[in-house]
Amino acid sequence: MSHAVTGSTMLRRQIGRKFEALRKAAGLTMEQAAEQLDRARATMHRIENGAEHVRFRQADVKEMLKLYGASVEDSELLLAMTAATRENKNWWHDYIGSGLPKWFQLYIGLEAAASNIRQYEPELVPGLLQTRAYAERIFKMPGGSIDTENSDEQRRAIQLRVERQALLTRFSAPQLSVIINEAVLRRPVGNATIMAEQLHQILKAAELPNVTVQVLAFSAGLHAGAMSGSFSIMEFPEDNHGKEVEPPVAYLEAATGAIYLDKPHETAAYNSIWSDIAGRALNESRSKSLIHEVAEEYSRA
Missing domain, CATH: 3.30.870 (Endonuclease; Chain A)
Structure with a gap:
Protein backbone atom coordinates (compact mmCIF):
# COMPACT_ATOMS: atom_id res chain seq x y z
CA MET A 1 0.00 0.00 0.00
CA SER A 2 1.67 3.24 -1.08
CA HIS A 3 1.45 6.53 0.77
CA ALA A 4 -1.39 7.75 -1.47
CA VAL A 5 -3.71 5.04 -0.14
CA THR A 6 -2.34 4.52 3.36
CA GLY A 7 -2.32 8.20 4.25
CA SER A 8 -5.76 8.57 5.75
CA THR A 9 -5.65 5.66 8.21
CA MET A 10 -2.03 6.25 9.26
CA LEU A 11 -2.71 9.95 9.58
CA ARG A 12 -5.79 9.42 11.76
CA ARG A 13 -3.94 7.05 14.09
CA GLN A 14 -1.12 9.57 14.29
CA ILE A 15 -3.57 12.37 15.15
CA GLY A 16 -5.11 10.12 17.81
CA ARG A 17 -1.74 9.39 19.42
CA LYS A 18 -0.84 13.09 19.48
CA PHE A 19 -4.16 14.10 21.06
CA GLU A 20 -3.81 11.32 23.66
CA ALA A 21 -0.26 12.43 24.53
CA LEU A 22 -1.38 16.08 24.88
CA ARG A 23 -4.36 15.09 27.06
CA LYS A 24 -2.15 13.02 29.37
CA ALA A 25 0.48 15.80 29.52
CA ALA A 26 -2.34 18.12 30.62
CA GLY A 27 -3.16 15.66 33.44
CA LEU A 28 -6.69 14.95 32.22
CA THR A 29 -8.53 11.64 32.04
CA MET A 30 -10.60 10.93 28.93
CA GLU A 31 -13.76 11.45 31.04
CA GLN A 32 -12.56 14.87 32.29
CA ALA A 33 -11.63 15.99 28.78
CA ALA A 34 -14.99 14.82 27.38
CA GLU A 35 -16.84 16.70 30.12
CA GLN A 36 -14.93 19.96 29.64
CA LEU A 37 -15.29 19.78 25.84
CA ASP A 38 -18.96 18.79 26.12
CA ARG A 39 -18.32 15.74 23.98
CA ALA A 40 -19.30 12.11 24.52
CA ARG A 41 -16.55 9.92 26.00
CA ALA A 42 -17.09 7.54 23.06
CA THR A 43 -16.25 10.37 20.66
CA MET A 44 -12.98 11.10 22.52
CA HIS A 45 -12.20 7.40 22.43
CA ARG A 46 -12.76 7.29 18.65
CA ILE A 47 -10.51 10.33 18.14
CA GLU A 48 -7.65 8.85 20.16
CA ASN A 49 -8.00 5.48 18.43
CA GLY A 50 -7.80 6.97 14.95
CA ALA A 51 -11.30 5.89 13.92
CA GLU A 52 -11.97 6.35 10.22
CA HIS A 53 -15.22 8.34 10.40
CA VAL A 54 -14.34 11.08 12.89
CA ARG A 55 -14.88 14.54 11.39
CA PHE A 56 -12.40 17.14 12.63
CA ARG A 57 -14.05 20.56 12.54
CA GLN A 58 -11.44 23.28 12.94
CA ALA A 59 -13.33 24.93 15.83
CA ASP A 60 -13.44 21.59 17.73
CA VAL A 61 -9.73 20.97 17.14
CA LYS A 62 -8.84 24.46 18.39
CA GLU A 63 -10.96 23.91 21.51
CA MET A 64 -9.12 20.64 22.27
CA LEU A 65 -5.72 22.24 21.70
CA LYS A 66 -6.63 25.12 24.04
CA LEU A 67 -7.88 22.76 26.77
CA TYR A 68 -4.68 20.69 26.54
CA GLY A 69 -2.39 23.74 26.57
CA ALA A 70 -0.71 22.64 23.33
CA SER A 71 2.40 24.48 22.16
CA VAL A 72 2.26 26.68 19.04
CA GLU A 73 4.22 24.03 17.13
CA ASP A 74 1.91 21.15 18.18
CA SER A 75 -1.14 23.30 17.43
CA GLU A 76 0.08 24.18 13.93
CA LEU A 77 0.88 20.55 13.21
CA LEU A 78 -2.45 19.17 14.46
CA LEU A 79 -4.44 21.84 12.64
CA ALA A 80 -2.63 20.92 9.41
CA MET A 81 -3.06 17.17 10.00
CA THR A 82 -6.77 17.41 10.82
CA ALA A 83 -7.37 19.76 7.87
CA ALA A 84 -5.82 17.11 5.62
CA THR A 85 -8.41 14.53 6.80
CA ARG A 86 -11.17 16.93 5.67
CA GLU A 87 -9.57 17.60 2.30
CA ASN A 88 -8.43 14.01 1.71
CA LYS A 89 -4.90 15.14 0.88
CA ASN A 90 -1.63 13.28 1.02
CA TRP A 91 -0.88 15.56 3.92
CA TRP A 92 2.84 14.99 4.24
CA HIS A 93 3.25 16.35 0.74
CA ASP A 94 1.20 19.43 1.60
CA TYR A 95 2.11 20.33 5.18
CA ILE A 96 4.88 22.91 5.10
CA GLY A 97 6.98 22.00 8.12
CA SER A 98 9.91 24.38 7.98
CA GLY A 99 13.18 22.49 7.95
CA LEU A 100 11.51 19.19 7.07
CA PRO A 101 10.79 17.36 3.87
CA LYS A 102 7.05 17.82 3.48
CA TRP A 103 6.42 14.09 3.71
Missing part, protein backbone atom coordinates in the same frame (compact mmCIF):
# COMPACT_ATOMS: atom_id res chain seq x y z
CA PHE A 104 8.74 13.46 6.66
CA GLN A 105 6.55 14.39 9.63
CA LEU A 106 4.63 11.13 9.28
CA TYR A 107 7.86 9.13 9.44
CA ILE A 108 9.00 10.92 12.61
CA GLY A 109 5.68 10.10 14.28
CA LEU A 110 5.90 6.45 13.26
CA GLU A 111 9.53 6.26 14.40
CA ALA A 112 8.58 7.68 17.80
CA ALA A 113 5.73 5.14 18.16
CA ALA A 114 7.74 2.09 17.00
CA SER A 115 8.98 -0.62 19.35
CA ASN A 116 11.39 -2.11 16.82
CA ILE A 117 13.19 -0.32 13.96
CA ARG A 118 15.42 -2.06 11.42
CA GLN A 119 17.34 0.05 8.93
CA TYR A 120 19.58 -0.79 5.98
CA GLU A 121 21.74 2.06 4.67
CA PRO A 122 24.06 1.58 1.68
CA GLU A 123 25.34 5.18 1.43
CA LEU A 124 24.98 7.23 4.61
CA VAL A 125 25.04 6.85 8.38
CA PRO A 126 21.39 6.54 9.58
CA GLY A 127 19.97 9.79 10.95
CA LEU A 128 19.58 8.45 14.50
CA LEU A 129 23.35 7.84 14.66
CA GLN A 130 24.66 10.96 12.88
CA THR A 131 26.85 13.58 14.52
CA ARG A 132 25.90 17.23 14.09
CA ALA A 133 28.94 17.88 11.85
CA TYR A 134 28.09 14.90 9.59
CA ALA A 135 24.44 15.99 9.35
CA GLU A 136 25.54 19.54 8.45
CA ARG A 137 27.51 18.20 5.48
CA ILE A 138 24.54 16.16 4.25
CA PHE A 139 22.09 19.05 4.50
CA LYS A 140 24.45 21.25 2.44
CA MET A 141 24.23 18.85 -0.50
CA PRO A 142 22.17 20.11 -3.47
CA GLY A 143 19.28 17.97 -4.64
CA GLY A 144 18.18 17.02 -1.13
CA SER A 145 14.90 17.83 0.57
CA ILE A 146 16.24 20.91 2.38
CA ASP A 147 16.61 24.27 0.62
CA THR A 148 20.40 24.69 0.52
CA GLU A 149 20.01 28.48 0.21
CA ASN A 150 17.94 28.72 3.41
CA SER A 151 20.31 28.61 6.39
CA ASP A 152 17.47 28.81 8.96
CA GLU A 153 15.80 25.79 7.39
CA GLN A 154 19.09 23.90 7.45
CA ARG A 155 19.71 24.77 11.11
CA ARG A 156 16.24 23.62 12.13
CA ALA A 157 16.57 20.36 10.18
CA ILE A 158 19.96 19.62 11.79
CA GLN A 159 18.64 20.45 15.27
CA LEU A 160 15.64 18.19 14.74
CA ARG A 161 17.89 15.33 13.63
CA VAL A 162 20.02 15.69 16.76
CA GLU A 163 16.95 15.95 19.03
CA ARG A 164 15.41 12.81 17.49
CA GLN A 165 18.38 10.83 18.80
CA ALA A 166 16.96 11.13 22.34
CA LEU A 167 14.56 8.41 21.17
CA LEU A 168 17.32 5.84 21.72
CA THR A 169 17.81 6.64 25.41
CA ARG A 170 14.25 7.47 26.48
CA PHE A 171 12.16 5.29 28.79
CA SER A 172 10.90 2.24 26.83
CA ALA A 173 13.20 3.08 23.90
CA PRO A 174 12.74 1.16 20.65
CA GLN A 175 15.07 -1.64 19.61
CA LEU A 176 17.19 -0.25 16.75
CA SER A 177 18.99 -2.68 14.45
CA VAL A 178 21.15 -1.09 11.79
CA ILE A 179 23.03 -2.66 8.90
CA ILE A 180 25.35 -0.28 7.03
CA ASN A 181 27.26 -1.02 3.86
CA GLU A 182 31.04 -0.83 4.19
CA ALA A 183 30.87 2.08 1.71
CA VAL A 184 29.27 4.18 4.50
CA LEU A 185 32.52 3.85 6.46
CA ARG A 186 34.91 4.30 3.53
CA ARG A 187 33.38 7.21 1.62
CA PRO A 188 34.34 10.47 3.37
CA VAL A 189 31.58 12.94 4.23
CA GLY A 190 33.45 16.14 5.01
CA ASN A 191 37.01 15.70 6.26
CA ALA A 192 38.84 12.95 8.12
CA THR A 193 38.15 14.55 11.52
CA ILE A 194 34.38 14.56 10.89
CA MET A 195 34.52 10.91 9.79
CA ALA A 196 36.61 9.78 12.78
CA GLU A 197 34.17 11.52 15.16
CA GLN A 198 31.20 10.02 13.30
CA LEU A 199 32.52 6.45 13.44
CA HIS A 200 33.26 6.79 17.16
CA GLN A 201 29.68 8.03 17.62
CA ILE A 202 28.39 4.85 15.94
CA LEU A 203 30.53 2.74 18.28
CA LYS A 204 29.22 4.69 21.29
CA ALA A 205 25.59 4.15 20.17
CA ALA A 206 26.28 0.44 19.64
CA GLU A 207 27.08 0.16 23.37
CA LEU A 208 23.43 0.91 24.20
CA PRO A 209 21.52 -2.26 25.11
CA ASN A 210 18.77 -1.52 22.57
CA VAL A 211 21.07 -0.74 19.60
CA THR A 212 22.85 -3.20 17.32
CA VAL A 213 25.07 -2.21 14.39
CA GLN A 214 26.38 -4.56 11.70
CA VAL A 215 28.50 -3.85 8.66
CA LEU A 216 27.83 -5.46 5.30
CA ALA A 217 31.41 -5.82 4.11
CA PHE A 218 32.43 -5.55 0.45
CA SER A 219 33.55 -9.17 0.72
CA ALA A 220 29.89 -10.23 1.21
CA GLY A 221 29.51 -9.93 -2.58
CA LEU A 222 26.10 -9.57 -4.21
CA HIS A 223 23.24 -9.29 -1.72
CA ALA A 224 19.49 -8.59 -1.73
CA GLY A 225 20.01 -5.01 -0.51
CA ALA A 226 21.80 -4.19 -3.77
CA MET A 227 18.40 -4.28 -5.49
CA SER A 228 16.34 -2.59 -2.79
CA GLY A 229 18.46 0.39 -1.76
CA SER A 230 17.95 1.88 1.71
CA PHE A 231 14.84 1.03 3.72
CA SER A 232 13.42 0.89 7.23
CA ILE A 233 11.07 -1.67 8.73
CA MET A 234 9.10 -0.49 11.75
CA GLU A 235 7.12 -2.68 14.13
CA PHE A 236 4.84 -1.32 16.83
CA PRO A 237 3.85 -2.19 20.40
CA GLU A 238 0.53 -3.74 21.33
CA ASP A 239 -2.27 -1.77 22.93
CA ASN A 240 -4.23 -2.86 26.02
CA HIS A 241 -6.23 -5.28 23.87
CA GLY A 242 -3.15 -7.06 22.47
CA LYS A 243 -3.49 -5.36 19.08
CA GLU A 244 -0.57 -3.56 17.39
CA VAL A 245 -1.09 0.22 17.33
CA GLU A 246 0.00 0.13 13.67
CA PRO A 247 0.63 -2.77 11.28
CA PRO A 248 4.35 -3.26 10.49
CA VAL A 249 5.51 -0.69 7.92
CA ALA A 250 8.35 -0.71 5.39
CA TYR A 251 9.51 2.83 4.62
CA LEU A 252 11.37 3.85 1.46
CA GLU A 253 12.66 7.36 0.94
CA ALA A 254 13.33 9.08 -2.38
CA ALA A 255 14.41 12.59 -3.44
CA THR A 256 10.84 13.78 -3.98
CA GLY A 257 8.75 11.75 -1.54
CA ALA A 258 8.36 8.59 0.48
CA ILE A 259 6.51 5.31 0.25
CA TYR A 260 4.93 3.52 3.22
CA LEU A 261 4.22 -0.15 2.56
CA ASP A 262 2.03 -2.01 5.05
CA LYS A 263 0.39 -4.89 3.16
CA PRO A 264 1.56 -8.24 4.59
CA HIS A 265 3.14 -9.38 1.29
CA GLU A 266 5.04 -6.07 1.03
CA THR A 267 6.49 -6.16 4.54
CA ALA A 268 7.25 -9.89 4.04
CA ALA A 269 9.34 -8.99 0.96
CA TYR A 270 11.42 -6.51 2.98
CA ASN A 271 11.75 -8.95 5.88
CA SER A 272 13.18 -11.42 3.34
CA ILE A 273 15.68 -8.82 2.06
CA TRP A 274 16.64 -8.02 5.67
CA SER A 275 17.20 -11.73 6.43
CA ASP A 276 19.52 -12.02 3.43
CA ILE A 277 21.69 -9.02 4.30
CA ALA A 278 21.69 -9.80 8.04
CA GLY A 279 22.94 -13.30 7.21
CA ARG A 280 25.77 -11.89 5.07
CA ALA A 281 26.78 -9.00 7.37
CA LEU A 282 29.64 -9.21 9.85
CA ASN A 283 28.49 -10.05 13.37
CA GLU A 284 28.34 -7.26 15.96
CA SER A 285 31.80 -7.86 17.35
CA ARG A 286 33.54 -8.00 13.96
CA SER A 287 31.51 -5.01 12.79
CA LYS A 288 32.71 -2.94 15.76
CA SER A 289 36.30 -3.99 15.06
CA LEU A 290 36.05 -2.86 11.43
CA ILE A 291 34.40 0.46 12.36
CA HIS A 292 37.14 1.06 14.95
CA GLU A 293 39.84 0.16 12.43
CA VAL A 294 38.49 2.60 9.80
CA ALA A 295 38.05 5.32 12.48
CA GLU A 296 41.74 4.94 13.38
CA GLU A 297 42.68 5.32 9.71
CA TYR A 298 40.77 8.61 9.58
CA SER A 299 42.40 9.73 12.86
CA ARG A 300 45.86 9.16 11.37
CA ALA A 301 45.00 10.90 8.07
